[in-house]
Amino acid sequence: MTRLPLIVIAAAAALGGGGAGHAAIDPASLVNPLVGTGGDAGHTFPGAVVPHGMVQFSPVSAKTTSPGGYRYDDPTVRGFALTRLSGAGCANGGAVPIMPLREPFRQHPAPSARFAHARESASPGRYRVALGTGIEVDLTATARTGFATFRFPDRTGYLAFDVGGGA
Structure with a gap:
């Protein structure tokens, strides 16, 4: 006698979870690319990158010695580089920072620009920031390319390529 109610309860529980009330969660929405960019702990970067991608388009902090090229606590950027190595813990030079400028510069290095984290956003495959100079930067990446x-x-604007600044 007790078997029948137990079977009915088990069947109702198994069939009851199939309602339309469960929305699918996009796993990419759970990723925060800024994790690991503070201090010298993670050596990561918040830039535009996709899994196994050839391009890691990311900001380069002006005062960093971090192998990731970016430090969350540095409010200045000296360019945006196409190649990074996340979490390596060692130098990975060879990057060529590209810095957008409002006017030509006459001395090396090109000027850096301040920014506020409130005007910065990072998500898988995309990085955006508004610089203190009024220039807005939007970086994206695919498996083999980067686009800025x-x-x-x-x-009217200018781009400075710091070919000797391998951040």
């Missing part, structure tokens, strides 16, 4: 959009406030 620089929006200049007065539509």
Whole structure:
């Protein structure tokens, strides 16, 4: 007699979970690329990258010695590089930071720019920041390419390629 109610309860529990009330969660929405960018602990970077991608388009902090090229506690950036090595814990030079500027520069190195974390966002495959100079930067990446959009406030801008600055 007690078997029948137990079978009915088990069947109801098994069939009851199939309702439309469960929304699928996109695993990429759970990723925070800024994790590990503080101090010298993680040596990671928040830039645009996809799993096993050839390009890691990321900001380069102005005052960093971090192998990841970015430190969360540095409020300045000296460019955006296409190659990074996340979490390596050792130097990985060879990067060529690209710095958007509002006017030409006449001395090396190119000027850095301040930014606020409130105007910075990072997600898998995308990094965006508004620089203190008014320039907006949007970086994206695919498996084999990186793409940068620089929006200049007065539509005139310059790019400085720091070929000797292998961050």
